[in-house]
Amino acid sequence: MNWKSFAIGFVAGVALLSGISHFKARTQNVIKTWPEDYRKGMLQMAPWLTEAKVGRIGPFVAIAPKSFDAASEAMIQAMIQPAKEKNPVIYLTENCITINDSKKRAISIDYNPASGEFVSYSYLSDLVAGPTFVDKNLSGSLVRVEAPKQKK
Numbered sequence: 364m365n366w367k368s369f370a371i372g373f374v375a376g377v378a379l380l381s382g383i384s385h386f387k388a389r390t391q392n393v394i395k396t397w398p399e400d401y402r403k404g405m406l407q408m409a410p411w412l413t414e415a416k417v418g419r420i421g422p423f424v425a426i427a428p429k430s431f432d433a434a435s436e437a438m439i440q441a442m443i444q445p446a447k448e449k450n451p452v453i454y455l456t457e458n459c460i461t462i463n464d465s466k467k468r469a470i471s472i473d474y475n476p477a478s479g480e481f482v483s484y485s486y487l488s489d490l491v492a493g494p495t496f497v498d499k500n501l502s503g504s505l506v507r508v509e510a511p512k513q514k515k
Contacts, residue, residue, distance in 0.1 A: 424443070428440070448465075460472050470486055472484055
């Protein structure tokens with residue numbers, strides 16, 4: 364084998380790997396295939412989902428804004444979910460971690476970013492219309508909070 368063949372093969376390999384890396388690192392509209400009602404709600408909480416970076420971490424998919432400067436105005440700053448099942452979904456915000464499951468239940472843990480300590484815990488039995496149970500000081504006693512009824 365001569366050096367010209369090796370050089371051409373090396374350059375072609377680097378170009379191919381660079382192209383694959385660029386294709387995977389591009390921003391994507393993550394929610395364009397989601398159901399309409401879910402898409403509208405998520406756009407209010409995380410408008411950056413129309414231009415998000417997506418990456419795989421083992422069996423999980425991580426979704427984050429293309430730049431973290433825009434994330435400060437959004438409620439949700441990152442999402443992590445299994446690649447195949449799509450549930451549970453973990454939402455990371457400035458001071459809260461929320462886990463939603465396939466039955467539309469959620470657990471939220473609020474924390475103090477300055478100290479790294481957990482502050483409160485809440486459980487939603489139904490994301491759409493169910494009551495919320497909140498433990499505001501991690502004392503172990505949950506207080507039931509009813510969701511406001513929508514007026515017709």
